[in-house]
Amino acid sequence: MIPIRFDTAVVLYLLAVLAVIVAAGVYNAIRRWAMRVEPTPTRIFRCARCAHAYLDAHDLELARCPRCGTENEPQRI
Numbered sequence: 001m002i003p004i005r006f007d008t009a010v011v012l013y014l015l016a017v018l019a020v021i022v023a024a025g026v027y028n029a030i031r032r033w034a035m036r037v038e039p040t041p042t043r044i045f046r047c048a049r050c051a052h053a054y055l056d057a058h059d060l061e062l063a064r065c066p067r068c069g070t071e072n073e074p075q076r077i
């Protein structure tokens with residue numbers, strides 16, 4: 001067994017606890033970074049023919065209604 005002074009043992013214990021806390025923080029930061037969600041530019045459309053409301057993430061001026069096929073402009077909010 002290695003002889004060690006009491007104050008050295010306390011410092012080593014505190015450093016070990018600090019290392020565990022830092023490791024948990026890094027692990028949590030990596031998890032948050034891996035689970036991030038990028039917002040997509042989604043626009044709301046309302047069909048002028050059948051009044052169906054729908055979303056479209058494509059960057060187009062007109063989007064085709066999924067029910068009747070009419071092309072519509074995005075709604076201004």
Ligand SMILES: [Zn+2]
Binds near residue numbers: 047049051066069070
């Ligand atoms: Zn429609």
